[in-house]
Amino acid sequence: MPKTLHLTAFMRPVSLHTGAWRYPGAIADANFSFRHLKAFAQKLEQAKFDAFFMADHLAVLNMPVEALKRSHTVTSFEPFTLLSALAAVTDKIGLAATASTTFDEPYHVARRFASLDHISGGRAAWNIVTTSNPDAARNFGLADHVEHGERYKRAREFFDVVTGLWDSFADDAFIRDQETGIFFDPEKLHVLDHKGLDFDVKGPLNIARPVQGWPVIVQAGQSEPGKQLAAETAEVVFAAPRELATAKALYADVKGRMQAIGRDPGHLKILPAAMIVVGDTVEDAKAKRATLDSLVHYDSAIASLSIALGHDASGFDPDAPLPDIPDTNASKSGRAEVLRLAHQENLTVRQLAQRYGGYAGLAFVGTAKTIADEMERWLQEKGADGFTCVFPFLPQGLDDVAEKLVPELQRRGLFRTEYEGSTLREHLGLPRPKNRFFS
């Protein structure tokens, strides 16, 4: 059996491309319609995706009003409410929710994930974020944001408390003997009594141990402390390198850190986020992407390009190539990336701006065959264990992945044709954690 890919769907927002909702035939309210999201989840499950993934923000994102009023993500569902509703209308697909360790409490987080895991029959995953958005802080009574190192220290302790609470009951604690009247064995209940630097949490959790033992742990893991936290705790990483070379370096780095602390590198799956645009020909796919990029408003697009360049681009001729600009210290790597892209795809200033204002991350743009080729190469060269699929527009962009790319991957033996098990851990080939208090 060949090594196979894992595929998750990035679904909050339903598309990271800011022009997605305007694409011809796109559903304008796809991001905020339960009816549509239910159909997407069911389609992804038919395609045997590992999981449906929700990023999260605890604020309306701070952006100029000209950009904000064009954003299709300004109203979005809260992860636990949406994923629980989807749990009731799906059977197999994993359900990954983002929860912040900076603006929430371990008891709440442990409980909601345990509850989602039980309702879904073992399909929950927790994307641990430390929330770097200062606007979120202002929604929780904090004038300034919590400092980066402090956030990661708190995140690590938060993780220990949450997993400790999940282990409150032994897996076989509940007897429910109607005859004797004994509902559970109190010898199989552990009171955590955690006293740490950031948290004092007594416990126990008021919910049985999750079906998966612990829901699957997910992280972005790109900064130094982020990579270390991932190596210590994560089972899925969806970091977003833009090229195979960067991806391979990240892959080796995180898996190396795991080996250094004695964790099996197979117990963490690296699934870079990638936008996927499938066409009948490569040119067709490129034309779709060009159309999509063209739907990004120029005013917000040029602001994004200026940030990437570290130079005000608003005076440039939109329909000419990028002019020479004087070297500065600002954002050298960002500028090099813009120049590489301008050269490689021969883009005008307007096209470059719309790329940066739309979605400038890793993208696979081609036919089902060429995209499968690329994915196979990333897998074989240890750049990825699979991908977190970003859809360019809905429903067609998602349908194309489900109905064209997935069958091509299946033909090559690179992707499952049926779910092997019923829990997300089983889909991902991850072990079920032992209970630290009970053998």
Place this chain on the structure above:
Amino acid sequence: MPKTLHLTAFMRPVSLHTGAWRYPGAIADANFSFRHLKAFAQKLEQAKFDAFFMADHLAVLNMPVEALKRSHTVTSFEPFTLLSALAAVTDKIGLAATASTTFDEPYHVARRFASLDHISGGRAAWNIVTTSNPDAARNFGLADHVEHGERYKRAREFFDVVTGLWDSFADDAFIRDQETGIFFDPEKLHVLDHKGLDFDVKGPLNIARPVQGWPVIVQAGQSEPGKQLAAETAEVVFAAPRELATAKALYADVKGRMQAIGRDPGHLKILPAAMIVVGDTVEDAKAKRATLDSLVHYDSAIASLSIALGHDASGFDPDAPLPDIPDTNASKSGRAEVLRLAHQENLTVRQLAQRYGGYAGLAFVGTAKTIADEMERWLQEKGADGFTCVFPFLPQGLDDVAEKLVPELQRRGLFRTEYEGSTLREHLGLPRPKNRFFS
């Protein structure tokens, strides 16, 4: 058209009676099985219930291990995850979740209820609690519990922030014009910028205004500050008087407070919690209740009776009538209630103990006809606008209410035979709140 009743179902726990899970034919894990809870919710919807109600606790309840190990509620679902899952498999029934103003943040609470309201098409309700359980405090890093007056002050401000966040967007803010690329009108977005004694919350909420404007506001409202908070803010009160006389006094008190502050008393529905035991005859119903009470373990039962009496009852002869006990200052009203009950139903010490250890609140025990008579009397005498039904055991106790009592109420024109609208506000006959920032 006669004045009609509203009926909600108290579903966390699925039964407040501690012996419920042991009743012959009862489902032992009814309280923690999504499959069963889904069937219950669908049955209640078929019976046209107004809402499915979840109480909540942020801790395993502190009780002696002998009682705890017999508790069928020690593992329970978290409200938002369960209600969202139920939203996806029901169409009309309201979904009421308890959320604490002491151990949560207004931004989180506003967002989850808004999300549940959108997912369910306008069926969410918020039961505001201030959480008096000191064990909950210890799960959130607090050694001592927050003082009663302080909790209510905080609750009132919490309510103002949450409702203000719900009003972040005008109802017609979202244009989604694919042609011009304008997703929403920024003139119809309000930044709350709340700065108060307990909370600083900037806003706006990152979710459209709820379908119902605001989810329905629910409260228990029995203490003095509780009744005042209810009069100021609540739309449903489920206070638990044990007799019609007490209920009428509470009804007049809360509705009077509303008039004093200029609120329409019709805009709050008082729905006392009542356990309902339906039999083919009154004797049959009483026998069911006696069987149910007999399933309460004597050790925990006698502890409950001792508390109610303010006197150690563990030395009494279990099978004899309650002996005379010397007067003390402790718990005079509780003792009077025990004596009244002992006399009225001619109960032994064991039976009294099992009543107190099982469920000692308001109960309607009889045939569909006698219970309908009682409910009609409570409605006509202004003791209640309906009831929060507590089921004695599941599924039969719930089925009996849905299939025997409800049809009797419908025959009398006291309960709907079809939902009149699609939102919980419409079921309850409550107005949709205006947006305070937009006309």
